[in-house]
Amino acid sequence: MTVLHLADEGEAADLAAFLSRLLHYDRGAAVRLQAAGTALAVFGRPPSFEVLAIRAARLAKPYENGLDAGLDRTVSAGELLEAVDESAATAVVPDAVTGPPWAGVLPPRGGWTPEPGLPAPDALRAMVGAAVAEFRARTEELAPDLRTRAALDRIGRDIWSRAVGDTPLPVRAVHAAQSLGFLRATGEPALFSAAAWLRLRTPYGSIAVRRAGLGSLGVSVSR
Structure with a gap:
């Protein structure tokens, strides 16, 4: 089981609010998660706007899962929302889903x-x-x-x-x-x-x- 330890309750609440807004526009929304070190990026695409939305969150400790140095997984936004525990500031990462086409093409990390x-x-x-x-x-x-x-x-x-x-x-x-x-x-x-x-x-x-x-x-x- 992969668990993300967010920096505090506020980070968990903000993540939950972002997921809720995405689900408002698409009940079947998927999000792509990328975590490395103490940084988490959550990518989503609300269909009404034809844009890519990116929510960054701070982790309480560097991400690690066995020998993996980072996390890169596309999951159900609804399942992730259900797995967010705001009081504990944690989120259990759901199993991967077959990602929509947009999830395979993201903006560059640098050079802005x-x-x-x-x-x-x-x-x-x-x-x-x-x-x-x-x-x-x-x-x-x-x-x-x-x-x-x-x-x-x-x-x-x-x-x-x-x-x-x-x-x-x-x-x-x-x-x-x-x-x-x-x-x-x-x-x-x-x-x-x-x-x-x-x-x-x-x-x-x-x-x-x-x-x-x-x-x-x-x-x-x-x-």
Whole structure:
């Protein structure tokens, strides 16, 4: 049995909250876990946003399981959530599942360069609120018989693919950050790039998204 010893109850609670939010968007969600030393990274992909969400957590002691120096496993998010014991600050790692395609292609570990032009946190939250309001208004303007999934998807693509400020980051990445609890009143977000990837990083988690039209450059492929 593989047990993760998180740094404290707060880390366990934050991990549980992240998993709960992922499951809100996909009851069958899977997450990829990578642990080395005292660092744990949890990767998930909420389908509504088409982004990769990354939640980092601190471990109380360096990860070790027999002769393995690190952990790299894709598991059920629901099973992992059930295995989190917040009071004990532990999580039993479930058995591996057949991972979805996204789990085999992750952003690079290093080589990230700061990107300028990201608006202030208040402006980011206001931008998401305005985008949500616009989506609702435009869908309500459609006649009921024209309010098809294809029509809603077209409106969504138009709104959520817009660039944030003077950056190449799409609005959907900021929407995902807010919906997953990463964009809070405290903590300054920052934007980074590495090859084909953009990463919106906050103290509470990161959102990674592929740049359009750059193919499969700069990715980490699972073994």
